[in-house]
Amino acid sequence: MTDQKNSDQATSSEKPWGGRFSEPTDAFVERFTASVGFDQRLYHHDITGSIAHATMLAKVGVLTDEERDQIIEGLNGVKADIEAGRFNWSVSLEDVHMNIEAALTERIGITGKKLHTGRSRNDQVATDIRLYLRDEIDVITEELTRLQNGLLDLAEREADTIMPGFTHLQTAQPVTFGHHLLAWYEMLVRDGQRLQDCRKRVNIMPLGAAALAGTTYPIDRNLTAELLGFDRPTENSLDSVSDRDFAIEFCSFAALLMTHLSRFSEELVLWTSAQFDFIDLPDRFCTGSSIMPQKKNPDVPELVRGKTGRVNGHLISLLTLMKSQPLAYNKDNQEDKEPLFDTVDTVKGCLKAYADMIPAIRSKADNMRVAAKSGFSTATDLADYLVKKGVPFRDAHEIVGKSVAFGVAEGRDLSDMTLEELQQFSDFITEDVFDVLTLEGSVQARNHTGGTAPDQVRAAVARARAAAK
Numbered sequence: 001m002t003d004q005k006n007s008d009q010a011t012s013s014e015k016p017w018g019g020r021f022s023e024p025t026d027a028f029v030e031r032f033t034a035s036v037g038f039d040q041r042l043y044h045h046d047i048t049g050s051i052a053h054a055t056m057l058a059k060v061g062v063l064t065d066e067e068r069d070q071i072i073e074g075l076n077g078v079k080a081d082i083e084a085g086r087f088n089w090s091v092s093l094e095d096v097h098m099n100i101e102a103a104l105t106e107r108i109g110i111t112g113k114k115l116h117t118g119r120s121r122n123d124q125v126a127t128d129i130r131l132y133l134r135d136e137i138d139v140i141t142e143e144l145t146r147l148q149n150g151l152l153d154l155a156e157r158e159a160d161t162i163m164p165g166f167t168h169l170q171t172a173q174p175v176t177f178g179h180h181l182l183a184w185y186e187m188l189v190r191d192g193q194r195l196q197d198c199r200k201r202v203n204i205m206p207l208g209a210a211a212l213a214g215t216t217y218p219i220d221r222n223l224t225a226e227l228l229g230f231d232r233p234t235e236n237s238l239d240s241v242s243d244r245d246f247a248i249e250f251c252s253f254a255a256l257l258m259t260h261l262s263r264f265s266e267e268l269v270l271w272t273s274a275q276f277d278f279i280d281l282p283d284r285f286c287t288g289s290s291i292m293p294q295k296k297n298p299d300v301p302e303l304v305r306g307k308t309g310r311v312n313g314h315l316i317s318l319l320t321l322m323k324s325q326p327l328a329y330n331k332d333n334q335e336d337k338e339p340l341f342d343t344v345d346t347v348k349g350c351l352k353a354y355a356d357m358i359p360a361i362r363s364k365a366d367n368m369r370v371a372a373k374s375g376f377s378t379a380t381d382l383a384d385y386l387v388k389k390g391v392p393f394r395d396a397h398e399i400v401g402k403s404v405a406f407g408v409a410e411g412r413d414l415s416d417m418t419l420e421e422l423q424q425f426s427d428f429i430t431e432d433v434f435d436v437l438t439l440e441g442s443v444q445a446r447n448h449t450g451g452t453a454p455d456q457v458r459a460a461v462a463r464a465r466a467a468a469k
């Protein structure tokens with residue numbers, strides 16, 4: 001194999017498309033327009049697509065069986081060189097496709113030049129990206145499932161742990177920690193559904209659309225789709241090569257997923273602070289300070305929260321990339337890969353970090369309970385109690401408001417007041433009021449599907465596990 005690494009500029013005749021050109025590409029333009037620096041990660045999918053294409057061409061008689069076998073053997077040899085680190089990627093050959101084709105031709109001779117019959121780099125790259133993204137979606141699905149299972153296990157373990165529920169970051173009502181964790185789980189379920197829905201549209205094959213109009217060769221696109229595991233070939237050649245909505249849809253999923261992980265992260269950061277002190281994260285998921293020896297910083301959730309911005313940016317980048325493109329393929333679309341690749345890498349990394357970290361969380365139940373008892377979190381329970389005694393809700397609301405004002409002045413929670421103190425606000429209050437003013441009574445009272453009662457948390461975990469089978 002010749003040394004391609006040091007080739008800065010190729011003459012027009014050295015380019016696979018150079019027959020029409022009378023002078024070589026400017027050296028800067030060559031570097032500026034090349035994509036091989038980042039699209040080489042598609043090598044596996046490019047070779048997989050080429051093997052299927054060659055197999056189909058032999059089936060329809062465009063290639064002989066001997067030529068097909070030469071091409072497949074040569075492509076596998078190129079793949080082995082790449083994976084062994086023996087392959088020299090050349091900027092002068094522009095991209096992953098031309099680098100592999102040139103290496104194939106050098107390895108097997110003129111037969112290598114026949115591989116590109118009946119296709120274009122336009123449908124080739126669209127196919128490669130779909131193959132790549134399909135594989136990455138499957139990897140992401142596994143990590144997402146692992147995180148979901150970790151949340152279910154933790155929720156079941158914490159089904160009876162009481163903590164304050166918040167609105168406006170103010171204490172609202174008592175909930176169980178397990179119930180709170182299941183709220184995160186429900187977000188991830190929807191994320192998983194969006195991802196699987198996206199995969200359906202990714203798994204459609206553009207190969208055979210050629211440059212934009214299809215090909216005059218008697219290709220069998222259904223066979224190629226079957227060989228590559230696609231559900232079917234695309235229906236329109238112009239659309240096949242020019243749109244990247246499947247990549248945008250994936251990035252939209254990713255932005256929503258990262259938004260959810262960012263919300264989780266914000267709560268974990270708050271809960272590990274000295275001001276909340278609700279949970280403990282193991283040391284392996286935290287870092288220290290170079291100057292303050294007492295610090296234990298929740299760097300994993302902080303970094304996940306920060307990475308949300310870059311994923312959101314990639315979504316906007318791809319939307320902007322496509323917004324003014326006429327049909328069919330344009331060079332603009334070279335800019336689709338780096339945002340997509342980075343989105344995939346970021347999502348996989350964040351999911352792995354969270355799937356590893358969530359099962360290791362330990363709650364500080366006593367601190368959660370103290371916090372739940374402050375802030376008059378059972379005030380709504382007292383209002384409901386009065387309504388059940390026949391008091392109109394608006395009157396009950398006013399009665400409880402006055403009771404809370406008294407508690408604020410006295411520095412005591414509703415459950416710490418005497419019956420006589422509570423009865424000064426309403427004669428409807430009797431001894432049984434203390435059954436609803438306890439934290440346990442509050443959460444147990446919400447014993448319905450979707451409620452925070454411990455039995456409902458365990459039932460929800462069981463339903464989730466059954467649905468995932």
